Amino acid sequence: MHEHAHGRQHIEAMIRNQDLEGLLEQAETLHGHLCPFVSLGVKAGQYAMEYLHRANTGMEEVVAIVECNNCFTDGIQVVTGCTFGNNALIFKDLGKTAVTVARRGDGQALRLIVRPGYRAGMLARYPAAEPLFQKIVVERQGTPEELHRFHHLWAAIARRELQTPLKEQLHIQHLTITIPAYARIVDSLICDACGEQIMATRSVEGNGRTLCRVCAGARVPVLNGQGIGHEGL
Ligand SMILES: [Zn+2]
Ligand SMILES: [Zn+2]
Incomplete structure (x- = not known):
């Protein structure tokens, strides 16, 4: 037997080294832009994967149960390696920005929930962002120049939010869960x-x-x- 190199080694190294900036850069390739919630997903994923200490080669060693389909989920997919395509991403349509990351074997899991009021507090910390957010994301309006400015600002906030202590952003629960059976191969x-x-x-x-x-x-x-x-x- 020989050691197989696998495609996530660089991500696993970033998880161990708490390289949140590197992980955020990876997440941008999937998500298409940087924003505060993809940044939170990256942080939640890094914290859970470091805690669970289990490499994921996309064979359902780890599963992530997300409770929303938003930017947060893309940060989770990239960092945990639990994706739509490898069946390790489970979607519960609860409309909560939260994730449970669990490892197969003993069912050890962490559930990380974005604190209520996080978005309002974050927008209040960056006063330039709020009116732009309202215009571009909520009302889907804004000039191309405003859109450009918004993208830069949003990316800068995403990076800055990496420095905010995780526990101010997320509430963390320690759980033991029953992991769903492996995806079946069917005829x-x-x-x-x-x-x-x-x-x-x-x-x-x-x-x-x-x-x-x-x-x-x-x-x-x-x-x-x-x-x-x-x-x-
Ligand atoms: Zn986003
Ligand atoms: Zn048909």
Whole structure:
């Protein structure tokens, strides 16, 4: 046997070295911009991963249960390595900016919750940000120049917020949880109508035919910016 190098070694090193700036830079590549909540996600992820002390190679060694789909979640995905694609990211549609990071084996977990009033306090600390935030993020207006200024300011705040003590931003609970079973490998079937391959667990049987949900006209669960819902009928 030999030691396998894995793709997250540089991230694991940043976690051990508490290199929050390096981790934030990594998160920007996924998230597309820097903002205070991606910065908080990075900090929460770093704290949890250092505490749990378990390398994650994307084989569900660690799972992250997020309670919102926002900027925070992208910081979590990059730092913990728990992603939508490797099945280690679990989404509970609770609308809370919070995450539980747990390790397989003993179920040791931390739940980190952004403190109520964090956003208001943060905006109050950076008075230039509040009117721009209102105009650009809330009202989706603003000139290209204002948008540009906002991006710079938001990125500067994201970096500055790395220095704020974690416990002023996040409340931390220590838990032991039951980790969900590993994602199952299931058979594939072919839809008799469109000919596309589908997971057997998502097929619809009727009148001796195997159909995908679209061809069967079934309700399709959808996760989008509104949360989890259904599309079509
Ligand atoms: Zn963001
Ligand atoms: Zn089909």
